[in-house]
Amino acid sequence: MKHNDLDLKNWKKIDINTDSLWMINERDKSGKHKNIYHGNFMPQIPNQLIRRYTKENELILEPFMGSGTTLFECEKLNRKYIGFDINPEMLEYVNKSMNDGNYTKNFYINHCNSLDELQVNQNIEKAEKNLILKIYNL
Ligand SMILES: C[S@@+](CC[C@H](N)C(=O)[O-])C[C@H]1O[C@@H](n2cnc3c(N)ncnc32)[C@H](O)[C@@H]1O
Secondary structure, eight states, X not given: OOOSSSOGXXXXXXXXXXXXXXXXXXXXXXXXXXXXXXXXXXXXXXXXXXXXXXXXXXXXXESSOTTSHHHXXXXXXXXXXXXXXXXXXXXXXXXHHTTTSGGGGGEEEEEOOTTOHHHHHHHHHHHHHHHHHHHHTO
């Protein structure tokens, strides 16, 4: 079964890292990526993983969202997204960054302790309902 939208017959020509050591020269600072949060991903890392392991419109769950790097890549790559974080400042920051367009129907972020199974299950339920409702409201 194919897990992505990549043309695997031409995999050598695609900019997907297949080595065990990824050499990334410069952080992608384009678009919403601001590099303001300690320990944030270089955007190229989630970008590579999303394109390698998912197809367009599939859903990505990130239990430790931080400053939204993966969400911003999901928006760019047309994937749906559910993200949780325990830090309310990050939720506020990411919500502000996402206030600008059509993608609002495709993501759900919420305050959640991702080590608490009950909170995670409740939030996933809410997120699924919210995403489905938003999709049906199109
Ligand atoms: C290293 S940062 C993630 C950075 C993110 N990948 C980015 O690029 O911005 C880890 C995040 O996990 C959150 N976190 C830590 N413990 C958590 C928990 N139990 N539940 C949910 N979020 C948690 C922190 O608030 C922090 O924002």
